[in-house]
Amino acid sequence: MFILNPIVAILHNTKTNRYHPVFFAESPLPGPHYDGKPIRHKSKMHHTTGLDTREEALVYIDSSPTIKEHMPNLKKCLDTDIEWDGEGIPAMSYIFNDEGTKIL
DSSP states (O other): OOOOOOHHHHOOOOOOOOEEEEEEEEOOOSSSTTTOOOEEEEEEEEEEOOBSSSSHHHHHHHHHHHHHHEEEOEEEOOOOOOOEOOOOOOOEEEEOOOOOOOOO
């Protein structure tokens, strides 16, 4: 498994009150690349069962051998959670800056 310029955030399922680490991969916007161009990322996977608390989700992100092995350059966007009503599949796209901060 390889994710291009991975970013992790936390998906909060408001229906079950569980916390799911969610991973995003770079998916460039159309057109030529230039410095300062926004960087679109699309969600690729999330921790399916989730964890009971946000703190457990943070520990999982920092301690998972799979994450360390397959995403050594992982950026974290953990200031705020992404709310999810628990319905359907939580597929999403966001624009992140170079530091991994969500801007759109």
